[in-house]
Amino acid sequence: MKKAFSVFIITVALIFIYAPIILLLIFSFTSSRTMGVWSGFSFELYQNLVSKEQIRKIIIDxxxxxxxxxxxxxxxxxxxxxxxxxxxxxxxxxxxxxxxxxxxxxxxxxxxxxxxxxxxxxxxxxxxxxxxxxxxxxxxxxxxxxxxxxxxMDGSTYEASLDLGATPTQALFKVVLPQIFxxxxxxxxxxxxxxxxxxxxxxxxxxxxxxxxxxxxxxxxSKPRNSFLPEMRALSSVLFVIMVVVAVVLSFKKTKEKNR
Amino acid sequence: MENEVKVKKGFSFTRAHLCFPYAIFLVFFVILPLILIVYYAFTSKSGRISFENFIWFFSSWASIKTLLISIGLSLLTTFICLLIAYPVAFILARMKSNKNVILLFLFIMPMWINFVLRAMAMKELLDLFGIITKYNYLSTVIGMVYDYLPFMVLPLFTTLSNLDKSYEEAASDLGANKVKVFTKITFPLSLAGVFSGITMVFLPCMTCYVISDTFGSGKVTIIGKFIEQWFGTGDNWHYGSVIAFILIVIMFISTLFTGGFSEDKNSRGTTL
Incomplete structure (x- = not known):
């Protein structure tokens, strides 16, 4: 009973957070410029991200x-x-x-x-x-x-490097910096x-x-007419996927470190 | 040669001096700007010291109404965020398996996606249901909760998962029931996280007019929008600065209440 309640809360909260993002993701794969209207599968919005000069400039800037x-x-x-x-x-x-x-x-x-x-x-x-x-x-x-x-950081390593003949600058770059990297x-x-x-x-x-x-x-x-708002659906989706990939890589690395 | 030795004796460079560049930067670009706000707030357009800007603000119903609406919306949003985030953080913190890392991640990740794009996503969803145009205030609160929820989850999770469980065990050994353990032990011990979350949500809610503009169809004016109007089209920096000054005061008050920003619970997610 208690467990079911926990699962329920987590699920509802996750749906609240991800429903809008998934909606954008779905409607980024159609050429329709109106949200919620499906006019066939297409990569047009993604192509526009690269081909339209104005969008490209905004992203690069x-x-x-x-x-x-x-x-x-x-x-x-x-x-x-x-x-x-x-x-x-x-x-x-x-x-x-x-x-x-x-x-x-x-x-x-x-x-x-x-x-x-x-x-x-x-x-x-x-x-x-x-x-x-x-x-x-x-x-x-x-x-x-x-x-x-x-x-x-272990403060004594800095002192030790000085005792062993490092200059303060060397100690900073070779001892302190790697530890706080x-x-x-x-x-x-x-x-x-x-x-x-x-x-x-x-x-x-x-x-x-x-x-x-x-x-x-x-x-x-505020002025959706003639804007690239539909293309922004594609951009959000790209950013979202990048985030997921970075996340997976980072957490994979962390578990690897922990297991070592 | 002689000279060089002398210089070295008079001033020897230590690690403590590494403070200087950033300290100087802060003086010019953090302290000085705030002093300028105070200056503009307490002077009239002719440059004389006066309280007329304050009198203007507090004698106009429009500005007081905006301030009250902002505080009301922010309080409501903060409260709803807390209501959702606390159980979520609690459940995640008590999970035994490693699953909670992935789940926590799912809750925090939106923090790293552009917040205007996230607002756009929620707006498009609400638009499909026709909520935006009909219920301006409702959709504004939904938008705010949606954008700020992750900032509430993270500090709560950090506090709750670092909580020393032996207190709870002791309480229940001594005969306290589950509700009592929570209200007398768990919740008071997690207050640091609650306060930290409140600081992350409350002030941005009052000031970030991106969300109220997007979700309120131009009918919801919060205090941030008010500043923008006076610095933009209104073209009265003195009025704008008074509002900014009031916000700074609110910031200091809330810092006093919440005990400041603790670096151990960095609420923007570096701790992950």
Whole structure:
């Protein structure tokens, strides 16, 4: 009885989460532009993702922005996390505390506060502003995923390497960095998904005419006529499948590590 | 040569100095922007220090109504998320087999798919049933719950699965029934996860107008939309900043209540 109840709850919750996604998946394989209308099996929407210049540009722009901002954030956040971990004075505390602000603050507040700053220094809406905005948003999450690794690290290995003649820089690169590497990787991956996900920062800081998937889909949702909204069904399906593949690979790797 | 040695003596680079680049970055792009918001909130268009923006906000029924509606919608959404996520997280945390890793994954994965695309998916589904145009507020709440549910599941699962079960065993050994064990032991011990989940859902709900615009057919205005209107077409940064300032205050209050953001329970899924 109790077990049946558990199965029921889990099943209903999963249906709630996946029904919309599966619906999109199904209707991405038809050429019909109206949702819920099936006009025969076709790959047209998928072909359009590649062949239509406008969609291709949006996807590529989104990806480049995500890769650029995630890379910078990962470097800045990793260095920052090491600094926070070893700086026991006020500066370390200050950095750690203010790093949490973009995490708990409403994204729109972060976005408009940055827009105000960039307006003052007349950088206005530019790619640089957009990039910095994304870095502001992503870096705290990199810090949050690197810091626990630093705490788990065996501190004596660093001292040992110094005793054995390594310079502090060498010790940092050859001893500390390899130990926190998994945290850096997961921070980087998280940063990419956060940048891909972002709507608010992008809206307020992007240069005119620049669109990411988020801003484009939001615009298309309010004005669906003549938009590429149907193609976005195909795009969602592709992203979904990529997610599943990455997930399976990662969990496979993890179970392998555990079994070792 | 002499000079170089001197410099090295005066300032020796240590790992603690690695703080600097990020600290400077934070001062310019996090602290300074917030100060600017405060400045705009407390000055009039002519640049004088004044409270007129606050008076404007709190004397207009439209803005107070928007604030109340936002808080109401967010509370309702947060509550429904908790109502769904708690049993789910509880069941997953108590599963003995390895199945729960895959199941947890299924619940968390939507977090990593673009949230506007997810909103689109739910909207298309609701459109098929004709819910969107008829029931603006209902569909807005459904949309919000749909988008924020994973953020509630993860912290709850983390807390519940790390919970020390010996307390529960002790309680039931001492004669407490199952309901009592849950209300007196399990739930209080999982409060950290509950609070962490609430922080992840409540404020984004109030401010992210993407969902209310998508699901509310333009009839549901939340406080985030209000900011957008004053920064965009309204073109009054002082009014916009006042609303942002109020949101910052709400953020601080909720941080006080929930004890801040703990790094051990990173709610965006790096812990997986």
């Amino acid at each position: 989104t990806l480049i922005l995500a890769l650029l901002s995630a890379t910078v954030s990962t470097v800045l956040g990793t260095v920052g996390a090491i600094g926070i971990f070893y700086n026991k004075k006020w500066l370390g505390k200050f950095t750690k505390t203010s790093s949490q602000i973009p995490v708990i603050n409403a994204e729109i507040v972060t976005a408009i506060s940055l827009a105000l700053v960039f307006a003052v220094v007349s950088l206005g809406k530019s790619y640089v502003a957009l990039l910095i905005g994304h870095i502001v948003l992503l870096t705290p999450f990199v810090v949050l995923s690197v810091l626990p690794r630093l705490k788990q 998994p945290g850096i990787v997961s921070g980087f991956l998280l940063a990419i998904t956060l940048s891909l996900d972002d709507y608010m920062i992008t809206t307020y800081l992007r240069p005119t005419g620049f669109e990411t998937i988020s801003t484009y889909v939001f615009k298309a949702l």
